[in-house]
Amino acid sequence: MKNEQLKQSVGTGSNEPGKYSTLNLGPTHPATHGIFQNVLKMDGEIVVEAEQTIGYIHRAFEKLAEHRPYNQITTITDRLNYCSSPINNLGWIMTVEKLFGIKTPKRVDYLRIILMELARIADHLVCNSVIGVDSGALTGFVYVFQERERIYEIYEEVSGARLTTNMGRIGGFERDFSPTAMKKLKELLDHLPSVLREFEKLLKRNRIFMDRTIGVGPISAERALNYGFTGPNLRAAGVDYDVRVANPYSSYEDFKFDIPIGTQGDTYDRFCVRQEELWQSIQLVKDAMNNLPEGPYHADVPEVYLPPKQLVYSKMESLIWHFKIVMGEINPPVGEVYHAVEGGNGELGFYLISDGGRTPYRLHFRRPGFIYYQAYPEMITGGVLSDAILTMSSMNVIAGELDA
Amino acid sequence: MTGNTEIAQAVRNQAGEGLLKEEVLHDMLTLTVEASKLHEILSFLKDTPSMGYTFLTDLCGVHYPDESLPFAVVYHLHNMRANHRIRIKTYLTAENPAIDTVSDLFSAANWMERETYDFYGITFTGHPNLIRILNVEYLDYFPLRKEYPLEDPTREDKDNRFFGREA
Amino acid sequence: MNQKASYNKVDPPEGYTSPGLFATSFDKVIGLARSNSIWPLPFATSCCGIEFMATMGAHYDLARFGSERLSFSPRQADLLMVMGTIAKKMAPVVHQVYEQMAEPRWVIAVGACASSGGIFDTYSVLQGIDRIVPVDVYVPGCPPRPEQIIDGFMKIQELVANEPLRRRYSDEYRNLLSSYGIR
Structure with a gap:
């Protein structure tokens, strides 16, 4: 109009x-x-x-993956969508587990859900606050980055790193969550809702923000599907497709949560869908924490999971496993799998072909950002320049994921 | 239509000899089809209401240098209503790795085909803008083919002494 | 106004003081002023850029070091902060941005990729930006923590404060630039 x-x-x-x-x-x-x-x-x-x-930071992930043992590919996946690296890490690990046919214990699944939902929160917080920045409101950005620091601290407690987490091992985790991690998680859940409410108050019903975003960069559900949209951008266009529900992984079927959808597929809808998903993710983290089962933090798979260090020094068998795993000789079965997880921006797929060697024969990443960014010219033509910028930030195109 | 056998049957009825092989690889139905029939089959799977594979999840190339047909193009399709995925594979010759584009059916295929061209040199006939997408334009080889090393062999920007190699 | 100031003042440079007189060299005064008002150009390409956003945020607050104002235009920037992988496709752009900056200019390579190519020893990644522009400070890490970025920034401040005014006109410096193909 x-x-x-x-x-x-x-x-x-x-x-x-x-x-x-x-x-x-x-x-x-x-x-x-x-x-x-x-x-x-x-x-x-x-x-x-x-x-x-595009292609300005093309780093040849797929070629690199053909030269690395399975355990070492997790580090590459970190750098795909670096705003939500745990989802990428765990998605890759679950792909390998699918190839090997490993069933993980419930506790592992629930801990993974906690981490993946935290990553989704971190990802959506960046995207939504940057929409604010691009429409002229820096305050929200400063507010929510404070909370992101808390999430980073939890990552740090669990994995030792803030951003490129390299989280998890094939078969489970390298260690259980420490009590400090649990304490920090509780603190985050105490603080985040109030900050988020405040952030929402700043933008959601803000006259200027609504004027800037409603009807900006719209896309219809039909075109979005044709363009291969997934994730929040597709849901904003009105299609309730979510990999967590369509193909549940990591015990997502145990949880009850809503899939928010929009109607117009415009920038405001994308903002609102992400905002609602933040609330759902907080609820998911809470549920996973409250129902966290006791048990081991890794599956009993000595051929791929590193044995504890004291056994490596005292038991011959453990030493041999340790050596084989570290050298990458984990004898994967021959076959091909496609596994998808719901990443921060949509369906993050891993298409893995194994010929039984120590490295994958071929590994293709289905990067959601790469696929939906194609629609950008169609979404901005006919609009004004400043709206084009806003459309881009609301699509949340992450360069690392775009260029692989 | 969601059963694997029914879908394979429907594709066989449509493509006849064009369907070379059907198998289930890790819970996903994989159909190997003749390259010349690919566009027809994908269009059948997309536009027939009873099939409903309207979503192209993924498209990528694979290189098998030792095979007689060394280049594979792999399509992952998704029927969102029935929540069912299938994989379509097709193999191309080394001399002329060319196949019809599907970017007229799926807009999403546009960049994925460009990426496949960029990595493997597979040409997609009828593609609107088949140029390199991720690499620099002046790159004179297709880097993901197996015969090429991970590193650029012509590079001068690296000091080998720091990497434990011969200077 | 007799309330004690709650901020830290920068110490005066070395010099001769006597009542009503303070004498020091021009270099030191200008170095002092420059080092506490560096305008950085964040050239953020990937993961390290996200850590830089955290560095700019309220928690770590790079503004404390006199760089409140990010200069997204190379013309007004003093410090080029290259954060993230530089692919070969990007290399001419970095070179051009550096050329557009006015003297005096400094460069900091944040993260393993910008310093040396990092884990991406591949056909498409430039193995360190020092192949195309001269670099003053390297910050290791993949990505470096915000504290490390700040530490690298403080090293730059040290360099800036102690730089002789004539350095940019010396033959050595001109030779350095021409070895990179910069006018």
């Missing part, structure tokens, strides 16, 4: 030469988060055409 009026007042849409100007956004433009180039054909303020160039 707004755009239609602007269009009438600014451009006539005729094709006469010299009418359009070309605007280059990127690769290092302050308004683009991450590194990608957009060359826009502009009619005044209206975007007429857009062409994207």
Whole structure:
């Protein structure tokens, strides 16, 4: 509606030469988060055409994965979507477990759910606060980054690292959650809701924010599906597809949670869907914590799971397992699997072909960001330039995931 | 239609000899089809209401240098209503690794095909803009083919002394 | 106004003091001013960029070191902070951004990728940005913690404070730049 009026007042849409100007956004433009180039054909303020160039941080993950043993690929997955690395780590580990046919204990599944939902919270917090920044509200960003620090502290307690967590091992975890981690988790759950409510109050019913985002960068459900959208962006368009429900992994079937959906597929809907998912994730973490079963923190699979250190020094058999696992000789079965998890931005898939060797024969990452970012020109044409920036931040395109 | 056998049967009825092999690999039905029939089969799976595989989850290439047909293109399709996934595979020759594009059926295939071209040099006939997507334009080989090393062999930007190798 | 200030003042540089007189060298005064008002250009490409966002956030607050104002335009920036992997496709862009910056300019390579290519020893990744631009400080880590980034920043401050004014006009410096193909 707004755009239609602007269009009438600014451009006539005729094709006469010299009418359009070309605007280059990127690769290092302050308004683009991450590194990608957009060359826009502009009619005044209206975007007429857009062409994207990506690949500015192509790091050859897939080639690298063909040269690494299974245990060492977790480090690569960290750097895919670095806003929610535990989801990538655990997704990869679950893919390998599927190939090996390993069944993990319930406690492992629940601990994984806690970590993956924390990662989703961290991911959505970045995305939503950056939508705020791009529409001119820095305050929310500063608020929620404080809470993200708490999440990082939990990661640190569990895995030793803040961002690139390299979390989990094939078959379970390297260690159980410490009491400190549990304490920090409780603290987070105490603090986060109030901050989130405050953040929501800042933006959700804010007149300026609503004007800036409603009807901006819309996409219909049909086009979104055709473009391979998944995750919050697809749900904002009105399709209730969520891998956690469609193909439950890691015991998600034990939990009850809602899948929020939008109707317009515009920036505001994407914001609201992510915001609601934050609440659902908090609830999921709470439920998983309250129902956390007792038991071992890893499956009994000596051929892939490192034995405890004291046994390595005292038992011959453990020493042999230790050596084989560290050297990457874990004898995977021949076969191919596709395993998908619900990443921060959508269906994160791992297509793994094993020929029985120490490294995967082929590993392909289905990166949601790479697939849905194609739709960007279609979503912004006809809108104004400032809306194009907002659309990009609401799509949450992460450069590491985009370029692999 | 969700049973694996029924879907394989339907594809066989449609493609006849074009369906080379059907198998279930780790809970997913995998159909190997003739490259010339691929577009027809994907279009059948997408547009026939009783099939309903309207969502292209993934598309990627694989290189098997020792086979007679060394290049594979793998499609993962998803029927969201019935929540059922299938995998379609097709193999191409070394001399002319070319296949019809499916970007007219699925907009999502556009970049995935460009990526496959970039990595393996598989050409997609009829693709609107088949150029490299992730690598630099002047790269003169297809890096994910198995014969090429992980590192760029022509590189000069690395000091081998720091990596325990011959200087 | 007799309340004690709760902020730390920067100590004056070395010099001769006597009543009503303070004499020091020009280098030191300018170095002092420069080192406490560095405008960084965050050239964030990947994971380290997220840690930089944490560094800029309220918790770690890089603004305490005199760089409240991020300069997204290279023209007004003093310090190029390269954070994250630089692929070969990106390398000419880094080079161009460096050329656009006005003298005096400093470069900090944050993280293993920017310093040496890190774990990405692959066909598409540049093995360290010092192949294309001169680097003053390297910060290790994958990614470095915000404390490390701040530490690297303080090292830059030290360099800036102690830099002689004539350095940028010396033949050594010109040769260094021309070895990188920079005018």
